Amino acid sequence: MSNLKPLIKSLQQYLRIGDWLVALISLACVIWLFQTLWSHEQAAKVQIRLGDKIYGTYSLNQQRDIHIHGSTGEAIISIANGQARFAQSPCKNQYCIHQGWLTLAGQVAVCLPNQIALELLGENKPYDSLNY
Amino acid sequence: MSRHLTHIKTTAEDHQVAKLAAIAITLHMVEALIPSPLPGVKPGIANIVTLYVLTQYGFATAAWVSILRVFASSLLLGQFLSPTFLLSLNGALLSLAVLWLASHLPKRYFSVISLSILAAFGHIAGQLIMVRLWLIPHAGISYLVPIFAASALFFGILNGLVTAKLLQQKNTNDSELDKKRASNS
Numbered sequence: 001m002s003n004l005k006p007l008i009k010s011l012q013q014y015l016r017i018g019d020w021l022v023a024l025i026s027l028a029c030v031i032w033l034f035q036t037l038w039s040h041e042q043a044a045k046v047q048i049r050l051g052d053k054i055y056g057t058y059s060l061n062q063q064r065d066i067h068i069h070g071s072t073g074e075a076i077i078s079i080a081n082g083q084a085r086f087a088q089s090p091c092k093n094q095y096c097i098h099q100g101w102l103t104l105a106g107q108v109a110v111c112l113p114n115q116i117a118l119e120l121l122g123e124n125k126p127y128d129s130l131n132y
Numbered sequence: 133m134s135r136h137l138t139h140i141k142t143t144a145e146d147h148q149v150a151k152l153a154a155i156a157i158t159l160h161m162v163e164a165l166i167p168s169p170l171p172g173v174k175p176g177i178a179n180i181v182t183l184y185v186l187t188q189y190g191f192a193t194a195a196w197v198s199i200l201r202v203f204a205s206s207l208l209l210g211q212f213l214s215p216t217f218l219l220s221l222n223g224a225l226l227s228l229a230v231l232w233l234a235s236h237l238p239k240r241y242f243s244v245i246s247l248s249i250l251a252a253f254g255h256i257a258g259q260l261i262m263v264r265l266w267l268i269p270h271a272g273i274s275y276l277v278p279i280f281a282a283s284a285l286f287f288g289i290l291n292g293l294v295t296a297k298l299l300q301q302k303n304t305n306d307s308e309l310d311k312k313r314a315s316n317s
Contacts, residue, residue, distance in 0.1 A: 010297070016246075019246045022250065
């Protein structure tokens with residue numbers, strides 16, 4: 001913390017009122033960018049992909065287990081309390097299950113061996129942040 | 133014939149621009165050695181020179197120094213006309229445009245630190261526009277925009293403080309010199 005003291009001192013010494021204004025407006029802009037571009041929107045739907053096709057889109061506003069036959073076996077996807085997760089999967093690593101419950105729009109869980117992917121969607125999807 | 137080419141007439145002002153650009157190029161080279169977690173997140177310490185020149189010698193000299201720095205550094209790093217160079221150039225140009233506008237702000241309230249912050253944003257904006265339009269024509273990079281903006285703000289303030297300190301030292305040196313001259317005469 002001792003390193004911070006001279007920095008704060010020089011901030012007080014050199015910044016004029018306009019500088020503070022510019023810095024604060026910039027900070028507000030940065031925060032606004034984080035909020036708008038990093039979605040914290042609660043998801044409304046889950047889209048399940050099997051292979052290269054969309055298997056189905058389900059509302060998260062229900063309690064339901066979906067059984068899907070993937071390329072290596074049957075997977076179970078659970079929907080409950082506005083969340084979704086892989087509950088059971090025949091894959092070896094079980095990475096998809098360790099992803100746990102997905103809650104926010106834009107979150108994804110992918111099971112590569114079984115070729116099943118979950119993606120949570122918001123009410124509106126202004127852009128696709130994870131479409132690499 | 134060769135005599136003509138080697139004896140280009142240069143003014144004292146040209147020498148001044150060359151000297152300042154050399155400092156900026158050096159800083160740019162040093163920065164190229166610093167590893168960065170994300171391409172684009174860089175301190176931009178060469179901008180300290182641009183800002184210093186802007187306040188001491190005016191906008192035209194600052195523009196010369198900045199553009200020369202971009203061209204010479206890319207030649208030295210082997211990036212001339214590469215995507216990196218074009219990003220750098222576009223960033224520098226937009227940054228200069230922003231600086232030109234910002235240099236009209238009242239000096240009483242807005243010090244070089246304001247200029248530094250705005251120039252840093254101009255720099256990253258110029259680069260991002262280029263990336264979006266040409267390299268990655270895809271909205272995916274919008275995910276990285278907040279990180280770039282945050283780093284621009286942080287390094288903008290830091291570079292601004294360094295420049296302010298440099299200017300203050302120069303001013304105290306100048307006034308001491310003036311005092312000495314006054315006492316000698």
